[in-house]
Amino acid sequence: AACGKSEDKKTSGSTSDISLGFAQVGAESGWRTANTNSIKDSASEAGFDLKFSDAQQKQENQIKAIRTFIQQKVDVIAFSPVVESGWDTVLKEAKDAGIPVILTDRAVDSKDESLYVTFIGSDFVEEGKKAGQWLSDQYKDASADVNIVELQGTTGSAPAIDRKAGFEEAIKGNSHLKIIASQTGDFTRAKGKEVMQAFLKANPKIDVLYAHNDDMALGAIQAIEAAGLKPGVDIKIISVDAVHDGMQAASEGKINYIVECNPLLGPQLMDAVRDVLAGKTIEKRIVTKEGTFTSEEAKAALPDRKY
């Protein structure tokens, strides 16, 4: 296409010829499904030509997708980096091709902030702190040790690294709160169940499960029930996301506290795409708003939830 293509876009005004390449992590969880739906719905409402790829949680597939978008000369590239590291080379290729990049959901650890225009997503450290703070409050008068097992998200991903750090920060004031086992369940139900089975076999006394997402918590609940224990009673459960099935389990008292992680990033992403192409400056960091739910609050909120 003629050089200065994006300049033409600015003058043409019609959005139908704006092309957006989106490289999604995968389809590993209820959260991811809601996130994908939000991006696809918002792109069609905006009239953008969306080129969408699912990387099945493999970084090499996301890198391949970004290279394809560069060859297709899309106007903007957006993606949710499955892990934090290893992006500088392909992001430099996008920059050299004059294609702006927007990060959504997860961050990269690149030192060169010129490689992306903005990062739209949650503060995962804050999410971990909310989870840890609730637990600290629950056990502030504990006189015996409280054994915690942790199901971490995908190894090397921003949510797994930051939710772990925030949680540890929030519980460090109570010496009785002890993380006795911590392992990745890769954000999936199947892996969450498998790892929780191993935790139950190796640890005679587990008081609390901290799961970095609802899907792993739901898998763990299956393992806990299969072991003849009552989730939410014999083993307290704290989870993150607040997707429908997690909120359902919380309303039944199987999950005691859920920290919301908002997947509906589509509208903010499309606004950022328009602003970038209109030459507007965008803040480097756009933090999504989100809350928390006890079992009772989940029960009350369920009817109004969009996903």
Ligand code: GZL
């Ligand atoms: C968080 C997102 C995480 C969700 C998981 O923003 O990256 O990935 O918490 C999803 O459910 O798999």
